[in-house]
Amino acid sequence: MKPWAGVIAAYRSRLALPDDAPDLTLLEGNTPLLRSAALHESLAGNLQIFFKYEGLNPTGSFKDRGMVVAFARALARKASVCVCASTGNTAASAAAYAARARLRCIVLLPGGSIARGKLAQAAMHGARIVSVSGPFDNAMRLAQELAAQRPEIELVNSVNPYRIEGQKTAAFEIADTLGDGPDFHFLPVGNAGNITAYWKGYREYAEAGKIACRPRMVGFQAGGAAPIVEGRPVSDPQTVASAIRIGNPASWKGALAAAEESGGWFGSVTDDEILDAYRFLARAEGLFVEPASAAGVAGLRKEVARGRIPPGSRIVITLTGHGLKDPDMATCIAPPEPISIGPTLTELLAVIEA
Numbered sequence: 001m002k003p004w005a006g007v008i009a010a011y012r013s014r015l016a017l018p019d020d021a022p023d024l025t026l027l028e029g030n031t032p033l034l035r036s037a038a039l040h041e042s043l044a045g046n047l048q049i050f051f052k053y054e055g056l057n058p059t060g061s062f063k064d065r066g067m068v069v070a071f072a073r074a075l076a077r078k079a080s081v082c083v084c085a086s087t088g089n090t091a092a093s094a095a096a097y098a099a100r101a102r103l104r105c106i107v108l109l110p111g112g113s114i115a116r117g118k119l120a121q122a123a124m125h126g127a128r129i130v131s132v133s134g135p136f137d138n139a140m141r142l143a144q145e146l147a148a149q150r151p152e153i154e155l156v157n158s159v160n161p162y163r164i165e166g167q168k169t170a171a172f173e174i175a176d177t178l179g180d181g182p183d184f185h186f187l188p189v190g191n192a193g194n195i196t197a198y199w200k201g202y203r204e205y206a207e208a209g210k211i212a213c214r215p216r217m218v219g220f221q222a223g224g225a226a227p228i229v230e231g232r233p234v235s236d237p238q239t240v241a242s243a244i245r246i247g248n249p250a251s252w253k254g255a256l257a258a259a260e261e262s263g264g265w266f267g268s269v270t271d272d273e274i275l276d277a278y279r280f281l282a283r284a285e286g287l288f289v290e291p292a293s294a295a296g297v298a299g300l301r302k303e304v305a306r307g308r309i310p311p312g313s314r315i316v317i318t319l320t321g322h323g324l325k326d327p328d329m330a331t332c333i334a335p336p337e338p339i340s341i342g343p344t345l346t347e348l349l350a351v352i353e354a
């Protein structure tokens with residue numbers, strides 16, 4: 001078997017990418033599709049559940065799949081600077097690929113909290129970091145205005161169609177591994193680029209005859225940031241899941257089309273439900289994800305409880321990003337409280353038997 005060489009090398013013939021775009025890569029993609037160890041046991045219906053663990057991409061989130069393709073295309077058209085608005089992971093990924101591709105990188109962060117790991121990544125990779133007051137939408141609008149005015153600047157948010165091209169490769173990998181599409185695909189939704197991309201991937205594989213089953217796409221938003229569920233933009237989105245704290249999704253239309261065409265739907269989960277799933281994944285599955293990444297799991301629990309998932313269904317849940325991204329949230333949920341002892345076995349035994 002040839003060693004994995006990244007998503008462009010693996011799927012170039014299925015990506016709408018100019019021929020002169022280079023084989024840029026940090027060896028993103030090829031992430032684990034892991035069978036659940038505990039989640040299916042905790043739910044009714046004898047479900048077959050798989051996690052697509054995107055936290056194992058080079059910068060710790062699925063954003064790398066789209067970013068590598070966006071940067072390959074930016075190099076092909078000789079852009080010299082990239083800009084993005086970001087709640088964190090887009091910035092971390094853009095900064096890494098900019099370093100690799102030797103482009104300057106400007107990231108616009110919304111006011112308010114950004115997970116510390118993500119900020120550290122953007123800074124370490126040398127991005128120019130700008131904090132824009134107000135919600136994410138302000139930063140997004142500014143990034144778009146800047147890129148529209150300056151041809152040498154590439155906008156690398158998911159409104160860039162090459163991002164979606166790259167991200168659809170996760171659906172290809174799932175289908176290649178399972179031999180078909182699953183019955184349902186659950187995932188968290190923020191700007192809705194990812195659900196749009198997965199659906200594009202499944203649709204294209206079905207059209208190419210590679211799969212017979214196209215999954216129902218089920219997207220979950222946080223209750224305090226659920227514009228698609230409510231059918232209107234949310235002006236002050238609130239949730240602990242910072243990666244999906246989005247009030248006006250850029251790929252809203254793509255998300256609606258994915259749900260409608262696939263027979264899927266959107267739902268919302270509370271922060272408590274998200275944090276519960278976050279803890280469960282770490283404790284019972286051995287999977288440390290960031291809070292937003294647990295929204296799909298929280299969503300599946302809810303839909304099973306409502307009886308919307310037929311017994312025996314095969315389900316894939318995308319775990320979008322790594323838990324180390326947000327160390328503050330982790331230490332808040334599970335405060336590390338070491339018990340101090342002297343270096344004797346007697347004292348150690350006393351502690352573990354207590």
Ligand SMILES: *Cc1c(COP(=O)(O)O)cnc(C)c1O
Binds near residue numbers: 193194292
């Ligand atoms: C970006 C991101 C999301 C949301 O994805 P969208 O494409 O914006 O819907 C969810 N979880 C994590 C960890 C992310 O980085």
